[in-house]
Amino acid sequence: xxxxxxxxxxxxxxxxxxxLSCAASEGIIFVIKAMGWYRQAPGKQRELVxxxxxxxxxxxxxxxxxxxxxxxxxxxxxVYLQMNSLKPEDTxxxxxxxTGWNSNDYWGQGTQLxxxx
Numbered sequence: 606x607x608x609x610x611x612x613x614x615x616x617x618x619x620x621x622x623x624x625l626s627c628a629a630s631e632g633i634i635f636v637i638k639a640m641g642w643y644r645q646a647p648g649k650q651r652e653l654v655x656x657x658x659x660x661x662x663x664x665x666x667x668x669x670x671x672x673x674x675x676x677x678x679x680x681x682x683x684v685y686l687q688m689n690s691l692k693p694e695d696t697x698x699x700x701x702x703x704t705g706w707n708s709n710d711y712w713g714q715g716t717q718l719x720x721x722x
Contacts, residue, residue, distance in 0.1 A: 607631050607711040609701045614716030617691055621720075625686040627701030627713055632682060637703045640684045642675065644697035651700070655686060691720045
């Protein structure tokens with residue numbers, strides 16, 4: 606069972622930067638096919654923010670393109686989300702997600718990001 610632990614959330618002013626980290630309990634190369642970040646704002650559905658495959662292919666929501674960057678460190682079993690030029694509308698709970706080679710979905714517990722105007 607893959608466990609995902611997020612860290613790095615917090616309170617930041619608009620225009621600021623923050624980096625989220627997601628550490629996986631098992632090797633992200635051999636067990637996990639792809640990883641990503643989702644977010645859920647109050648009263649809204651959970652949405653994909655960014656994703657990265659084992660091959661390094663990335664995918665971003667239109668709302669974060671050019672501002673957010675997803676990356677991975679296979680040696681540390683960790684995926685990062687670098688968030689720049691943050692906006693109040695980025696405020697949400699951010700969840701780390703992984704898809705295993707067995708097609709199972711794994712979720713972290715979530716970390717709160719609040720962007721003040």
